[in-house]
Amino acid sequence: MEVVPDYIYPDREIDRAEGQVINDLKANSQPVIPDSDAWLDAELKQNILLTSVDTMIDWAQRSSLWTAICFPACCAFEFIAANGPRFDLSRFGMEILRASPRQADLMITAGTLTWKMAPNVKRIYEQMAEPKWVIAMGACAISGGIFASGYNVVPGYNHIIPVDVYVPGCPPRPEGLIYGIQMLQKKIAKKSLFHKEKA
Ligand code: SF4
Structure with a gap:
């Protein structure tokens, strides 16, 4: 004869237990739960924020x-560390890395660039939508660093x-x-749709 272990409930018991949970919930769900944010309507009517389109767009883009x-x-590797939980780049709204430009x-140009790879980097940059920005990270990205005199290094x-x-x-450290x-x-915050640079 097959021995059924204690911890395996028959289907009928499971149905009964689930049914009990549903019946309890139904029995206790007759009154509508009040909206805990109902107070917002009255509050919001007293709070109107005025700002400029430039400020809104700059805020959204830099955030x-x-x-x-x-x-x-x-x-x-320092970029990876900056993106990890210790330095937590997501505080600045930018933890997302995109494989598609x-x-x-x-x-963020994190590393030595060779002339062989340069056309691909330039193509990636050109495929990014406007507005777009570039951070040169590290001595190699800024000037070629210790490899600057190499025939193959940008x-x-x-x-x-x-x-x-x-x-x-x-x-650079994270x-x-x-x-x-x-x-x-800060640079993005000074950008304007309508003027070269905000005052
Ligand atoms: S700056 Fe230094 S750490 Fe960064 S890619 Fe160049 S050699 Fe490597």
Whole structure:
């Protein structure tokens, strides 16, 4: 004869237990639960915020920078650390890395760039939608670093794409990168749809 262990309930018992849970919920769900945010309506009527289109757009853009993946060398590990829980880049709305440049508006160039790879990086940059920004992370990205005199090394990303912020170091620490990102956010805050630069 087959021995059925104690902890396996027959189907009928499971149905009965589930039915009991449903009946209890039905019995206790007759009154409607009041909306805990109902007070908001009255409060909101007294709070009207006025701002400019520029301020709203700049706030949204600098608070949700999405980074295109462009990490050709060792600086990338400091970027990875910055993105981890200890330094927590997501505090700045930018923990998302995009494999598609069409979904990214920031390129963090973390590493040495060779001339062989340069056309691909330039193409990735060109495929990113406007507005877009570039942070040169580390000595190699800024000037070629210790490899600058190599025949195969691009002596700075700014030879092939425009760079907005330079973060020095070999490699820069995550705090340095985060400081650079904050500098970029300040730069974005000065951007205007209608004027060259906000006052
Ligand atoms: S700056 Fe230093 S750490 Fe960064 S890619 Fe160049 S050699 Fe590597």
